Amino acid sequence: MNGILIKNGKIVRENAIYAGNLLIRGNKIADTDYRGETPTGCICIDACGKYIAPGFIDIHVHGGGGYDFMDCTVEAFTHITDIHLKNGTTTIVPTAVSSSFENILKLIEVYKESQPACPTMYGLHLEGPYISPNQKGAHKEKYLHSPNREETEKLLGAGKGIIKRITAAPELDHMREFAESMLSNDVSLSIGHSDATSDIALEAFEYGFSHVTHLYSATPGVRKINQVVKAGVIEAAYLNDKITVELIADGKHAAQDALKLAVKIKGADKVALVTDALRPAGTNVTESWLGEKIPENRVIIEDGVAKLPDRSSFAGSVATSSMLLEKGITHYGLSIPDTVKMLTETPAKILGLKDKGRIKEGYIADIVLFNEKFEVCDVILNGEMV
Ligand SMILES: [Zn+2]
Structure with a gap:
């Protein structure tokens, strides 16, 4: 042999x-x-x-090497998975930004076509469109809406076995029915881009949401509502020990203290590091696009991060797993085994992979x-x- x-x-x-x-x-x-x-x-x-x-496992990636999965071409899929593989990502979950429903269906078809050429892919992650306009970040508001039965059936018809994760806001209408349909088809659910208070989030964890997408980014915490101090998505994730979270550990999105707090409360086996990488990851460009290459999707890259042109919000990162490793140890002060675990074993568990993520x-x-x-x-x- x-x-x-x-x-x-x-x-x-x-x-x-x-x-x-x-x-x-x-x-x-x-x-x-x-x-x-x-x-x-x-x-x-x-x-x-x-x-x-172990090879790195990145459960939240939009693009890299000048391409975005939303380009919906085999060429894009091949280039993105290659650039991340060279940087240590041996398992990647291509992630869709909120888009028209037709585009999402097209993405599912291109995923199927690309599978033979992209052996590192492990299912799709749909980030939206069932997210809150109040926490839209870089997502386009015109695409955001509550789930409905027609779309649920179409998604499962085209994407059963391929869609592995969905990031959604549990405060939207019909979310519980949507969650039940998805969970019974082996799609895991994650709270993200959500304005939920902790009661809504904790209830969502009870009926099946199991993870929080880029904790601290578009997931508000404690705030005053009608004079009462209410906990939010962040504290709900801390209150439920079973819940896993992911952080964009590019040295920009999550500050040192915020990441340390998450690791202190949840432990390295409940915190995954993700890139949330955009098209410009792995390149030196200063301008790019979030999702489709159209003027309204333009982002700028400065200070090692992608931002909306008016600088009102980060649009995502330009990181690779290799950069997360280095930042985890040198910038965030995590131990080498903990950083590696958060890039390997923890995301493997989140994806349900039983034979990846460890040297064993x-x-x-x-x-x-x-x-x-x-x-x-x-x-x-x-x-x-x-
Ligand atoms: Zn994202």
């Missing part, structure tokens, strides 16, 4: 780092502490002291090697060098 022996590495496990050799046979991790000679048929790589971690015998051999500057150097996908 073919394989890869990675010698002299620092293996990053759940709560520790140890010097060792990792053996991959076929597409699986065969031995996490291999001591023997290079087996026949295996190539041997000297890691020269680099860290060996029998797991899929998606591996990232990174150096002392926390830069990704080598990527192995499904047992093959990228």
Whole structure:
């Protein structure tokens, strides 16, 4: 059997780092502490002291390399997944920004066409259009509305098994019926771009929402309503221990204290780091678009982040998983194992992946090697060098 022996590495496990050799046979991790000679048929790589971690899993990505998934072409899908793979993302969840319903259906079809060329994809994430106009962020208000039965049936007809996540605002009409339909078709639900108070959010967690999309961004917390101080989506996520959250850890969207607070309350196994990356991620451009390449979607890139042209809101990030790794450790002050866990094991659990996200015998051999500057150097996908 073919394989890869990675010698002299620092293996990053759940709560520790140890010097060792990792053996991959076929597409699986065969031995996490291999001591023997290079087996026949295996190539041997000297890691020269680099860290060996599981491949990164990014559950919220709009684009990169000059393309956006909303371009709805196989070319876009291939370029985006490639640029993120080079930066360590071995599992990616393409994310749709709120758009016309026809466009969303088209995106589902292009996803199907792109699957053979994009092995890192794991289902679609629809961010909207069932979100609150009050927390629209960079989403276009004209597309936002409450769910209805006709669209629900069309989404499930075209996207069953492909749509894995939906970000929605539970305060909208008909949300409970919508949630029931989606949950019974293995689509997970996440609160995001929502103005909900904590009672609405906590109730939504009871009937099936399980996650919060980019916590702190378009998810308000404590505020005064009719003179009464009310908790919001953020505190609801903190009050329910089962709920997972994601943060845009690009060093811009989430401040250090905000991220530290989330990790302190929820723990690294309930907080995933995501890029929420836009079209310009992985490029050096200063202007780009959120979603379709039309004038009204223009965004500017300055200070390492994408903003609406009037600077009223961040529009998303230009990060890659490699940047999140570096920011997690150097900017946010997280430990290496915790940062890696939040990029691998935690998002794997959120997606329900049982054989990815850990350096463990029998797991899929998606591996990232990174150096002392926390830069990704080598990527192995499904047992093959990228
Ligand atoms: Zn997004």
